[in-house]
Amino acid sequence: MGYSAYDLLIARRQHLPSWLKVSRYMLTSVIQFVISEVVLIALFWSHLLGARSAAIVASLSSIIAGYRLNRTWIAGRSHRSHFWHEVVPYWATCLSIALLAAVVTGGANALFIHEPRGTRTIINASAFLLTYAVTTTFKFLLFHRVLFTPPARPAKPSYDVPAVDTAQTAIRTS
Numbered sequence: 551m552g553y554s555a556y557d558l559l560i561a562r563r564q565h566l567p568s569w570l571k572v573s574r575y576m577l578t579s580v581i582q583f584v585i586s587e588v589v590l591i592a593l594f595w596s597h598l599l600g601a602r603s604a605a606i607v608a609s610l611s612s613i614i615a616g617y618r619l620n621r622t623w624i625a626g627r628s629h630r631s632h633f634w635h636e637v638v639p640y641w642a643t644c645l646s647i648a649l650l651a652a653v654v655t656g657g658a659n660a661l662f663i664h665e666p667r668g669t670r671t672i673i674n675a676s677a678f679l680l681t682y683a684v685t686t687t688f689k690f691l692l693f694h695r696v697l698f699t700p701p702a703r704p705a706k707p708s709y710d711v712p713a714v715d716t717a718q719t720a721i722r723t724s
Contacts, residue, residue, distance in 0.1 A: 572690070578619040579686050582612040583679070590655075595671040599692055601659035602652040605678055609648030616644070643692060651681040 565684065590608035593599045605700050617640055657675035 575690050575698040576686075579620065579682075579689075580617060582616040582668075583682055586616060586682075587675060587678065591671055591675055594674055595667065595669070600656075601674050602656035605652040605655040605674070608678070609644070609651055613641070613644045613648070617641075639692075643689065647681070647685045647689070650685070651678055654678070654681045713724055 586608040590604050591609060593604035594601060598604075617637075621636070637648045655677045658673050659670055661701050662673050665673070
């Protein structure tokens with residue numbers, strides 16, 4: 551079956567082929583990462599925040615956009631979110647990963663504390679990237695195999711005709 555540009559880029563459907571769902575998820579992850587990486591670099595390099603604080607603010611800056619994209623564009627959901635089944639697990643997962651990213655970024659910054667700020671900005675951005683690259687697969691499996699699973703497809707109506715015993719039919723007709 552061929553897909554139009556609308557189907558590939560815009561259409562929100564609950565039942566997407568796996569390859570399209572993974573592609574959309576990866577694109578969503580890239581969008582989230584670009585947002586958070588720009589925020590991290592801007593906050594740390596400009597001396598507004600330290601490494602850990604900048605990593606937390608950067609992570610938070612992309613979580614809302616990520617939730618919206620995951621829920622509507624990838625999972626095809628448009629109805630009201632279920633607070634305990636969708637919102638809480640999503641935020642708990644994202645905040646846990648944000649804390650992990652803050653610890654890893656802070657640790658990288660501490661290892662290179664005697665380097666110039668520009669060098670540490672690059673190191674911190676790399677540590678942040680590495681953390682999110684490693685956790686992306688985990689998040690996909692959790693979000694799209696557990697949290698945002700599509701409802702079961704409705705069963706197709708059965709038009710089966712009951713089997714006819716041809717031997718009995720042949721005897722009756724002769």
